[in-house]
Amino acid sequence: MTGIAATARVFDLIDRPPEVDDGYVTLVRCKEENGEIKECEERTGMWAWKHPHQADGTVTYTRLRGDVRMFDVDFEYEPGKPxxxxxxxxxxxxxxxxxxxxTGAGKTTITNLINRFxxxxxxxxxxxxININKIKKADLRHSLGMVLQDTNLFTGTVMDNIRYGKLDATDEECIAxxxxxxxxxxITRLPEGYNTFISGNGANLSQGQxxxxxxxxAAVADPPVMILDEATSSIDTRTEAIVQRGMDALMKGRTVFVIAHRLSTVKNSDVIIVLDHGRIIERGTHEQLLEQKGQYYQLYTGAFELE
Ligand SMILES: Nc1ncnc2c1ncn2[C@@H]1O[C@H](COP(=O)(O)OP(=O)(O)O)[C@@H](O)[C@H]1O
Ligand SMILES: [Mg+2]
Structure with a gap:
């Protein structure tokens, strides 16, 4: 009887309609020749959006840069509830x-829209x-890295788990x-180092690890855009400092959207966006917002208990 119940759930999953993807702009490896972007097979470390135009059959290439803009975006999960x-x-x-x-202001929702969840x-x-609706979902997500509060680890070695970020990464790339x-x-202090086996979503590791x-x-994938949801969970201060350093290194040189819980992250941002009930109520740098003495100032002076 338990087998039947379990099987029913498996069939439920199999019967789910696949996610629709009508995107046709794809991400391709490229090189630059005489100032022109050319698609290529070699691993140049350079990427471009390949954009076939239906109207005239031409193809244009745009360098992958990591420039993200939203224009007057409205969204609701359920009809009538913006x-x-x-x-x-x-x-x-x-x-x-x-x-x-x-909590509930819409921070996670904004990041869910960028990767087209x-x-x-x-x-x-x-x-x-490029309008993200035209971009093939798999390629869009390929260009975005995510570090969320809940980490999903898989049964396999530490190396396998890192490589999951980029399936064709070499051992050297994973170690770097x-x-x-x-x-x-x-990792090097684990009994088997990079070959240590991880089981049950990393039950044998600490949360910080x-x-x-x-x-x-996320680092092995080396995407131009990162979405980070800083963890609030209490890990010991030493590990937290290491995690914070890792996050900072990861953010360097990339476009970053971060749901910030730490004051240091907020202070180091180019812009802070304060959300309230799905609207942007303030924006600016840390100094500008403090000067405004608005909502951000209140959060800041109120011991900075950010969600
Ligand atoms: N999958 C979902 N279905 C319906 N409503 C949702 C879903 N996810 C979030 N919401 C609602 O959307 C609003 C914004 O949530 P969220 O973006 O998670 O806020 P935050 O990350 O700022 O805490 C909340 O009112 C929340 O209840
Ligand atoms: Mg959230």
């Missing part, structure tokens, strides 16, 4: 945008100037990523 209203914002390549605001009701989101994340230290692995996993 969650985001008139959200406009931009992140130029390499800029850091921090979201702050109370949900499609927007109204407005536009552009990535390197672990070093950047600050994870190499604890799991986070370091997820940072390493």
């Amino acid at each position: 969650v985001l209203r008139g959200i406009s914002l931009y992140a130029k390549p390499g800029q850091k945008v921090a979201f702050v605001g109370a 949900y499609d927007i009701a109204d407005g536009k989101i552009r990535y390197d100037g 990523a672990a070093k950047l994340a600050g994870a190499d230290d604890f 799991r986070q370091l692995l997820s940072i390493a996993r």
Whole structure:
């Protein structure tokens, strides 16, 4: 009887309609020749959006840069219950945008729209100037790295788990990523180092160690845009400092959207966006917002208990 119940759930899953993807702009390796972008097979470390135009059959290439903009975006999960209203914002390549605001303000929802876990009701989101609805979902997500509060580890070795960020990464690339994340230290002290077997979502690792692995996993993919949801969970202060250093190293040189819980992250952002009930109520740098003496100032002076 238990077998039947379990099987029913498996069939439920199999019967789910697949996610629709009508995107046709794809991500390709490229090189530059005489100032022109050319698609190529070699691993140049350079990427471009390949944009076939249906109207005239031409193909254009745009360098992958990590420029993300939202124009007047409205969104609701359920009809009649707006969650985001008139959200406009931009992140130029390499800029850091921090979201702050109370629980339920819409921070996670904004990041869910960038990677198209949900499609927007109204407005536009552009990535390197291209409407994200035209981009093939797999390729869009390939260009975005995510480090979320919950880390999903898989049964396999530490190395396998890091490599999950980029399936064709060499061992050297995985180790370099672990070093950047600050994870190499604890990994080399594990009984079997990088070959240590992880079971049951990393039950044999501490929470801080799991986070370091997820940072390493994001680092090995080396995407131009990162979405980070800083963990609030209490890990010991020493590990927290290591995790924070890893996060900082990961953010360097990338466009970053971060749901910030730490004051240091917020202070180091190019712009802080304060959300309240799905609207942007304030935006600016830490200093500008303090000067305004508005909501951010209140959060800041109130011991900075950010969600
Ligand atoms: N999958 C979902 N289905 C329906 N409503 C949701 C879903 N996820 C979030 N919400 C609602 O959207 C609003 C914004 O949530 P969220 O973006 O998670 O806020 P935050 O990350 O700022 O805490 C909340 O009112 C929440 O209840
Ligand atoms: Mg959230």
